[in-house]
Amino acid sequence: MMQSASVNQVNSNQAVALFWQTSSRGWFYRLWARLTRRATRLLDLDDTMQCNQVQNSTYAGLKAVCIACIKGTLGKSDVFDAAFHPVKESSRSRWLGIALENLRGRVLPPVDLVDVDGTYYVRDGHHRISVASSLGQAYIEAEITKMTLTPSNHCIR
Numbered sequence: 396m397m398q399s400a401s402v403n404q405v406n407s408n409q410a411v412a413l414f415w416q417t418s419s420r421g422w423f424y425r426l427w428a429r430l431t432r433r434a435t436r437l438l439d440l441d442d443t444m445q446c447n448q449v450q451n452s453t454y455a456g457l458k459a460v461c462i463a464c465i466k467g468t469l470g471k472s473d474v475f476d477a478a479f480h481p482v483k484e485s486s487r488s489r490w491l492g493i494a495l496e497n498l499r500g501r502v503l504p505p506v507d508l509v510d511v512d513g514t515y516y517v518r519d520g521h522h523r524i525s526v527a528s529s530l531g532q533a534y535i536e537a538e539i540t541k542m543t544l545t546p547s548n549h550c551i552r
Contacts (some may be wrong), residue, residue: 410494414487417529421480435476438467440509440516447544455539457505460515462528462535465508467516479525493522497530505536511544
């Protein structure tokens with residue numbers, strides 16, 4: 396029992412160190428992106444849909460998706476940057492919980508992504524993607540919904 400407690404403490408310390416390392420990398424990532432005039436925020440599906448209508452939406456199944464190919468979000472563009480580094484301190488508790496589960500070897504459920512013309516948007520699983528990326532994973536299991544959009548006639552650009 397004592398050994399289990401010390402293993403949990405090590406995992407907890409690893410998770411905290413990983414969070415601060417990831418947050419620091421995010422700060423430098425956003426600074427460099429600003430200096431080189433690149434986007435720092437995830438694309439927002441709500442913004443994409445303002446001038447488009449859903450023509451078709453179908454479940455495309457479960458597959459491994461390259462984390463670097465996930466470029467957008469549904470409603471959390473202010474919580475993670477474009478490389479899924481946490482931006483807000485308020486996400487730390489959830490992030491640490493996901494990291495602990497991952498470090499303990501627990502299998503986490505797949506994330507939920509929307510594929511719009513080859514651009515992946517996260518519907519659910521932002522923290523899981525962030526932790527996986529921080530741990531060096533290149534791919535993550537995802538439930539995919541394929542969405543086809545058509546331009547809306549009533550949109551003013």
